[in-house]
Amino acid sequence: MSDRRSEKRWDVCLDAVWDGKSGNYVARVTDLSEGGCYVDTMGEAQVGEVLVFKLQLPDGDWLALTGEVAHQTPPLGFGLRFVTLSDEQREKLNSLLDHLQPISS
Numbered sequence: 001m002s003d004r005r006s007e008k009r010w011d012v013c014l015d016a017v018w019d020g021k022s023g024n025y026v027a028r029v030t031d032l033s034e035g036g037c038y039v040d041t042m043g044e045a046q047v048g049e050v051l052v053f054k055l056q057l058p059d060g061d062w063l064a065l066t067g068e069v070a071h072q073t074p075p076l077g078f079g080l081r082f083v084t085l086s087d088e089q090r091e092k093l094n095s096l097l098d099h100l101q102p103i104s105s
Helices: 087-100
Strands: 010-020 023-032 036-040 050-056 062-073 077-082
Touching: 010 087, 023 087, 036 062, 062 087
Parallel strands: none
Antiparallel strands: 010 023, 010 050, 023 036, 036 077, 050 062, 062 077
16 A cells, blocks of 8 residues: 655654543644644544644644544544644644745755
């Protein structure tokens, strides 16, 4: 099976919170791209569920995003595909990804 991801993915360790049908949870994002992320959490979400998701930026601010659960690996977490990003959200996400790139790329 081929990897359907087209964006560069970055290994990260960023705090996050998310709200879904089963409640609200704290989490950690361990993999991030322009199109989505992996959410390391004890909370369970169903594939196809749309979540409100907040990612803590390195400067302490929070970036609110909406995502659809693409796959899950209970009790470890799930993959989230970002949906309906505004221009401002996309700009902040790209700024974060630029910040994560090594200087000598």
